[in-house]
Amino acid sequence: MANILQSQEAPVDRMAGGTGTSVVELTVVLPCLNEAETLATCIRKAKASFASLGVAGEVLVADNGSTDGSQEIAGAEGARVIDVPVRGYGAALNHGFQAAWGTFVIMADADDSYALDDLGPFLESLRGGADLVMGNRFEGGIAPGAMPALHRYLGNPVLSRMGRLFFKIPVGDFHCGMRGFRRDAVVDLGLRTSGMEFASEMVVRASLKRLIIREVPTTLRPDGRSRRPHLRTWRDGWRHLRFLLAFSPRWLLWYPALVLGALGVLGLVWLLPGGHQVAGVTFGIHTMLAAATATIVAVQLAGLAVLCRAYAAALGLLPRPSAFARAVEQWLLAWGGPVGALLTLAGVSCFVGALVGWGQAAFGPLDPAATMRLPIIGMVLILLGVQSVLLSFTLSLTRIGDL
Numbered sequence: 001m002a003n004i005l006q007s008q009e010a011p012v013d014r015m016a017g018g019t020g021t022s023v024v025e026l027t028v029v030l031p032c033l034n035e036a037e038t039l040a041t042c043i044r045k046a047k048a049s050f051a052s053l054g055v056a057g058e059v060l061v062a063d064n065g066s067t068d069g070s071q072e073i074a075g076a077e078g079a080r081v082i083d084v085p086v087r088g089y090g091a092a093l094n095h096g097f098q099a100a101w102g103t104f105v106i107m108a109d110a111d112d113s114y115a116l117d118d119l120g121p122f123l124e125s126l127r128g129g130a131d132l133v134m135g136n137r138f139e140g141g142i143a144p145g146a147m148p149a150l151h152r153y154l155g156n157p158v159l160s161r162m163g164r165l166f167f168k169i170p171v172g173d174f175h176c177g178m179r180g181f182r183r184d185a186v187v188d189l190g191l192r193t194s195g196m197e198f199a200s201e202m203v204v205r206a207s208l209k210r211l212i213i214r215e216v217p218t219t220l221r222p223d224g225r226s227r228r229p230h231l232r233t234w235r236d237g238w239r240h241l242r243f244l245l246a247f248s249p250r251w252l253l254w255y256p257a258l259v260l261g262a263l264g265v266l267g268l269v270w271l272l273p274g275g276h277q278v279a280g281v282t283f284g285i286h287t288m289l290a291a292a293t294a295t296i297v298a299v300q301l302a303g304l305a306v307l308c309r310a311y312a313a314a315l316g317l318l319p320r321p322s323a324f325a326r327a328v329e330q331w332l333l334a335w336g337g338p339v340g341a342l343l344t345l346a347g348v349s350c351f352v353g354a355l356v357g358w359g360q361a362a363f364g365p366l367d368p369a370a371t372m373r374l375p376i377i378g379m380v381l382i383l384l385g386v387q388s389v390l391l392s393f394t395l396s397l398t399r400i401g402d403l
Helices: 039-053 070-076 089-099 120-127 149-167 183-187 198-208 233-246 249-271 285-315 323-360 373-402
Strands: 026-032 057-063 080-083 104-107 132-136 179-182 213-217 276-278 281-283
Touching (some): 026 089, 039 057, 057 070, 120 132, 120 179, 120 213, 149 249, 179 183, 179 198, 183 198, 198 213, 198 233, 233 249, 249 373, 285 323
Parallel strands (some): 026 104, 057 080, 132 213
Antiparallel strands (some): 104 179, 132 179, 276 281
């Protein structure tokens, strides 16, 4: 993946226009796929902002295979153009970041919806020490028709709230497409996704890396193109959500495991002696089966949470686990196998006890409500034991270099 994301045009020097006269401080990166209608306007706005700010800057167009003459338009407007062979919004941006000459980079869409004529707040914050500066369209202003109602009132607020909850990211507009950053800081993150979820990956990985993240107001105007935008609401929304959950095993796996496990174990303990009636509702063997199912699912989720967290940390995708998580991993590595074996034996013993009881009934018909409780407990114990043994051995693969 790292090879795929290497730019076709390596940043050999950092000189404006290659003249060697002044160092480029700011690069504006525009991902491009058939943006002939609006590309020239975006480039002109960015260059006008360079002039008004008195900053040495360049506009870099990362072209993703345009067939409408966008490359020629960009060249005619004085922008630098690189060809990106890997399709996708994230791939285009990542190649652009690699090829940028500026100390700072500001990215924005090439559809003339973002305020490329107002780069000052981003540059000021970057000069002030921020590693990543997010634009906030809700604070800066969203023009009528600039953002679909579904995105404005549901998609973006929900995903932004999840980002703040899962990763403690101090931003109110998680998916603003205009943002600035120190080039070296973001390149060092090793961003990998190639699609629209790249925007989420950048913010999440920056937060996990403890980069300084700030937010500035920015405006959003209606898309200047006559064609349909590249963004697909449900497909790309799902990709963003999937990424957020995949990078947060606690919320995807661990917390659901704790809830289901508590309900399941309490149900099993409560119903083991016999059925109960509460407010006219009878809880019996069927409820016990449901509790057993919840317990088994909880064990699976908890095991996956530990394994995913350890594997992601080993790959460098997530930071080092907390002290509690490390203690759980160490316990599983040391005792998962022996304890799992004992639990499996205890489960087998439950089935043996049930078999003895069946023998005492001359192996005749049995009342399930009276005789299934012990086999249900045995099933849960066996599955818990086997899971512990397998998890212990699988977890050791993440420590292969330490063995």
